[in-house]
Amino acid sequence: MSFIIDKQTQEDLNLLGKFKKNSIINLFNQTHTRRGELLLERMFMTPLQDTEQINQRSSIIKYFEDIDIEFPVPNSLYSDVISYIESSSGSKLSTVLGTISKKINFFIVGDNSFEIIQKGIVSMAKMLNIVKEFIDKINLSDNPYQAQSDEIKSIFDNKLSAIIANQNFGHLSFIQTLRYDKLFRYSYRYQLGRLIEILSEIDVFIAVSKTARVKKMSYARAIPKEEHSTQIKDLFHPSLKTPVSNSVSINRNKNIIFLTGANMAGKSTFMKSYGIATYLAHMGFPVPAKDMTFSVLDGMYTSINVPDNIALGYSHFYAEVLRVKHVAEEVSKSKNMLIIFDELFKGTNVKDAFDATVSVTEAFGKWDNCAYIISTHIVEAGEVLLNNNNIQFLYLPTKLDNNRPLYTYKLEQGISSDRHGMMIINNERIVEIIQDKSETIKFDK
Known part of the structure; x- marks a missing residue:
């Protein structure tokens, strides 16, 4: 059962409206990413009714206010990663064949889709390295965001950590491009999708905590x-x-x-x-x-x-x-x-x-x-x-x-x-x- 509120009440209190002057949602909308902004809007549309969930979210936002940290991923880099991930066709075979097809089109008609995939791979590697360093900064002992921090750390298993740490992603061969593209858009598709979800959540919590501090x-x-x-x-x-x-x-x-x-x-x-x-x-x-x-x-x-x-x-x-x-x-x-x-x-x-x-x-x-x-x-x-x-x-x-x-x-x-x-x-x-x-x-x- 959801929290009961109607349009009249929302308008009386000026709660919603991204383009409305002095709307309450705009006070908090200092998000860096589009997905963070969309998540903030969903939170505004769905207040909680469980005491434990309310207090848990409240303690998480307060934690981010206390540590006073900036969102780590530049918006342009985050957008490149999103575009790259969302271009995945889904299956392992179709991912590989799609990449090969783009390479062939690059040679025949000058299609730059293959270069876009290479750019996506490089962007993903950069973002993963940034996030890997960031999670160590927020993963302090006994913090209310411990479960999500541990989930992010678990994504960086030995294989993924070794790859992003040791490879030069600035000069990818055709074989390397196939390999990393299959790795990012197929083998680790679920884990990286989940990572992006958590980053969107972190984006919201940091933005909201900043408003709390200023106001x-x-x-x-x-x-x-x-x-x-x-x-x-x-x-x-x-x-x-x-x-x-x-x-x-x-x-x-x-x-x-x-x-x-x-x-x-x-x-x-x-x-x-x-x-x-x-x-x-x-x-x-x-x-x-x-x-x-x-x-x-x-x-x-x-x-x-x-x-x-x-x-x-x-x-x-x-x-x-x-x-x-x-x-x-x-x-x-x-x-x-x-x-x-x-x-x-x-x-x-x-x-x-x-x-x-x-x-x-x-x-x-x-x-x-x-x-x-x-x-x-x-x-x-x-x-x-x-x-x-x-x-x-x-x-x-x-x-x-x-x-x-x-x-x-x-x-x-x-x-x-x-x-x-x-x-x-x-x-x-x-x-x-x-x-x-x-x-x-x-x-x-």
């Missing part, structure tokens, strides 16, 4: 889902240059965070940060926090930027209703989920939004195997919910400096009392601009 991320510890607990110290948004951090915890007894605060106070950023950290933690990737411990979840849904649907005739409010309904159906299946709602029912009038926010929050809270973050501008809804013991009331305050709002972006306990909307409108002189324009029109007439 000052940490490594979350996964605990069994039955514990229903998440604790995050100094959480921040990884895309911000100077983020403000907040600490937060959710458990079965306090499974709802009811979040209030003015516009621009940082509610959406905080909720996105929490969702991103949760997702990365399930990938075994470093998280934007000083420390994090979390129970493994079945999935997560967010409702932050829900669009209307003109094609189906859905208003913004009806789209919100359908989104909440879908989430309710998933929660009622007893799945362990993280649910994030930003400004519930903002597409309808204040009275309906108030009633709906209170009712939906109380109903969701009864499913205490799930965790919820629900934000609203309707602070009166929070006051009605105060008697619910499973709800944490947090807000992001607004300070005033000569009638100018200042935002701390730091969570505080309680419900916001900020009502500065009209003050901001007055500061921008919107009403005066309209009135001045109206008077100008009258005067012109």
Whole structure:
């Protein structure tokens, strides 16, 4: 069973998209190879759900951060090796006959395919020598990547080690070309294919570890889902240059965070940060926090930027209703989920939004195997919910400096009392601009 997440949640959190500005995947995409990049994309599409697997991957990435090592194979050399390996026809006989045919074509019509094979052999030998030296650097005692390191070392048996160490691959005869081509593309085809897979993985781990170091991320510890607990110290948004951090915890007894605060106070950023950290933690990737411990979840849904649907005739409010309904159906299946709602029912009038926010929050809270973050501008809804013991009331305050709002972006306990909307409108002189324009029109007439 895979981690549950839908396109809406991915877009709310800006998780994917190689060409999207500030997407989370782009923060980590410092890979050197195309196969490494593709592997990174697959990891982003398939978060883990096994506690041991999550912690194992996390420890491996941390290990590569600790040893601070560069990916050893130049991209051009790696690409040459990939092209050479992928040109293999498969069987021993066809490999040999194909090489002979290319040699004949070289003499008859000047086809350079034979020279390409020779170049591939030389590239493979160079890469193998590089990897052989590299594995000694990362194969330290008691490291979490020991199994893969040992697997690479086993590929270099006595025969292969002797060949790449003692031969001059710069001047290959026709017979030598046949011999090494058969060796690399047939006899050691599986082992070298596996070596390339591991190198792609190493490429990803080194790239991710570099992001962790630059962004000052940490490594979350996964605990069994039955514990229903998440604790995050100094959480921040990884895309911000100077983020403000907040600490937060959710458990079965306090499974709802009811979040209030003015516009621009940082509610959406905080909720996105929490969702991103949760997702990365399930990938075994470093998280934007000083420390994090979390129970493994079945999935997560967010409702932050829900669009209307003109094609189906859905208003913004009806789209919100359908989104909440879908989430309710998933929660009622007893799945362990993280649910994030930003400004519930903002597409309808204040009275309906108030009633709906209170009712939906109380109903969701009864499913205490799930965790919820629900934000609203309707602070009166929070006051009605105060008697619910499973709800944490947090807000992001607004300070005033000569009638100018200042935002701390730091969570505080309680419900916001900020009502500065009209003050901001007055500061921008919107009403005066309209009135001045109206008077100008009258005067012109």
